[in-house]
Amino acid sequence: AQTVTQSQPEMSVQEAETVTLSCTYDTSENNYYLFWYKQPPSRQMILVIRQEAYKQQNATENRFSVNFQKAAKSFSLKISDSQLGDTAMYFCAFRFPRGGSEKLVFGKGTKLTVNP
């Protein structure tokens, strides 16, 4: 079974600094997708970034980038130049696109607080 582990329940960072959120996952498959979703206090789930396992290049979206280590089954999220609006819960999610189910399997989340 696919599992996703986020080992940091809470983190904090100063505004304008860089922070890295960790995520590891367990799967025996070779092709899959990984995502980071953000859930601010409004509770809306917002896609931050995604990574296809077959792509060696790490995904980047503006201030957000990932460090995807396939062999180590690690998928960390780096937030550069942190802003107050980045304060949220961050969920790492795994999607295995075969076998009749495209469900997302989520980690338990990391609560990130950006301090002024």
Add this chain to the structure above:
Amino acid sequence: DSGVTQTPKHLITATGQRVTLRCSPRSGDLSVYWYQQSLDQGLQFLIQYYNGEERAKGNILERFSAQQFPDLHSELNLSSLELGDSALYFCASSLRTSGDQETQYFGPGTRLLVL
């Protein structure tokens, strides 16, 4: 705004009652997913529909059912409600079930409180 809409935003009801949650996917999306977010269980996949057909089931209770209509909107029916059913219920949609269009976009959620 993800383009996925859910109604109602909030729902307060009593144990034993039945409620219906509604979801409209993004325009053109064929897949609809339902997830439950609770404090103790985190985010759990409930069920997926693709173009009107059930495609996958997760940890969905027998008291819960869902369907996707010809216009692709979906409804999640929760019956014989218990206190433990109180949670945030999300609907998500994606264009296809595989390939580059598989990214799931979430609606704002329906917060259900069972008293």
